[in-house]
Amino acid sequence: GENVEQHPSTLSVQEGDSAVIKCTYSDSASNYFPWYKQELGKRPQLIIDIRSNVGEKKDQRIAVTLNKTAKHFSLHITETQPEDSAVYFCAASIIAGAGSYQLTFGKGTKLSVIP
């Protein structure tokens, strides 16, 4: 089955700096890669996703890049703010026609933004 590795497990940045979280996946058939943000005591929520036919996607201060050849993808957060402090999870999935799709999650990165 799919295996997703996520690094680093913890990350501290100064407010205003950029943060980068990296993930690798093992199954070359995976073609959908979402990122979830989980604030302390809350539920995970999708913040951005990318499909394998796209190399980069941006939404305001967050962006995701995908390298299919190397089987890795990254989350980039620019101009970090204290409210960006949370645990971030990457995930991988295979989307192929109809069906129910499983998400395989990385183990998470705890991001702390220091004011």
Next chain:
Amino acid sequence: NAGVTQTPKFQVLKTGQSMTLQCAQDMNHNSMYWYRQDPGMGLRLIYYSASEGTTDKGEVPNGYNVSRLNKREFSLRLESAAPSQTSVYFCASRRSGQLKNIQYFGAGTRLSVL
């Protein structure tokens, strides 16, 4: 819309006791999922249901059973709780027909087994 609703929010059990975690969604989603979250382990899939009437094992199904009662409800049962099942449990749902796998999570159930 309430989204995905889980009950209870907190539960303490003694080893060997049984309980059922309830999950309901009002988004007319076909697929539903149960995960457990442990520190440093991310979210691990226990069971999922592609549609009403079907269930399948995920990564960590041992010690659990599920029931897809109808399209809205998907319950998780612990028949004989063990301390290793102390965890936060999340239910999620997904709308079929999209070329993505966007899952919407409930608020979670924090379970302690003593």
